[in-house]
Structures are given as structure tokens and as C-alpha cells.
């Protein structure tokens with residue numbers, strides 16, 4: 001993946017996950033800085049994170065497929081899924097952020113060669129380390 005010759009990637013026409021490097025990216029607090037208004041139960045999209053526009057531009061130039069994976073739903077946000085989806089689309093257009101598609105998870109987890117998420121923990125056969133970190137950060141089950 002990362003070591004593939006550039007020409008091969010650039011010459012690809014279709015953006016099929018089986019043949020194209022696919023980068024799956026979280027939206028809230030990864031692509032965009034957001035602010036959660038607890039009283040209004042509303043998630044406000046502020047601005048793009050530093051460097052995201054340039055990264056997306058590079059990925060696009062190389063022909064990678066970029067999928068925004070967002071699980072925004074009614075329980076956390078005022079409005080319905082369509083409203084949340086449109087807010088993402090408008091934001092991406094307004095700030096000239098290039099992507100291929102938005103996936104809301106209705107068909108399950110999208111395939112990715114890379115997953116970029118502010119809440120992610122990289123798994124490297126290190127379950128003990130991961131368990132200890134989570135338990136240390138959360139001594140009880142309350143968030």
C-alpha cells in the first residue's frame with residue numbers, strides 16, 4: 001500500500017476499495033473542530049482541523065479513495081440523519097475539502113486501509129497495554 005509506485009495509483013480510474021488505497025476518516029474532531037452545546041444538545045461544526053485540507057488534496061492527487069465515516073445520529077444531535085449529513089456536505093464544500101463519499105454506517109463498517117479517528121487506538125498485538133490504558137482513563141463506567 002504505502003510503498004506502491006505512484007504511477008500505479010494515479011492511473012487508476014475507478015475507486016473500488018479492492019483496487020484503490022482507501023482512507024476512512026472520522027468527521028467530528030478529526031476533519032472538523034466541533035463544539036458540543038450541552039444545553040441545546042447540538043453539535044456545532046467550527047472549522048477544519050489544521051492540515052486536513054492539504055492531506056485530502058494529496059490523497060486525491062494520488063487517486064486514493066477517501067471515505068468520511070460518521071455515526072452522527074438522533075441521540076446526540078438535534079435534527080435527523082439527513083440534516084447531519086447535509087451539514088457535513090456543506091462544510092466540506094465550503095472549505096474546499098476533497099472526499100469521495102460519506103458513509104453513515106448503515107451497511108456496516110466500511111473497508112479501509114487506514115482509519116483516522118480522534119478516538120482510535122492503534123492495535124499492534126498489544127491487548128494488555130490497551131486494556132491498561134482504558135482502565136486507567138476510566139476507573140468507573142461513567143463518562
Ligand SMILES: [Mg+2]
Nearest residue numbers: 026028029118
Ligand atoms: Mg470523532
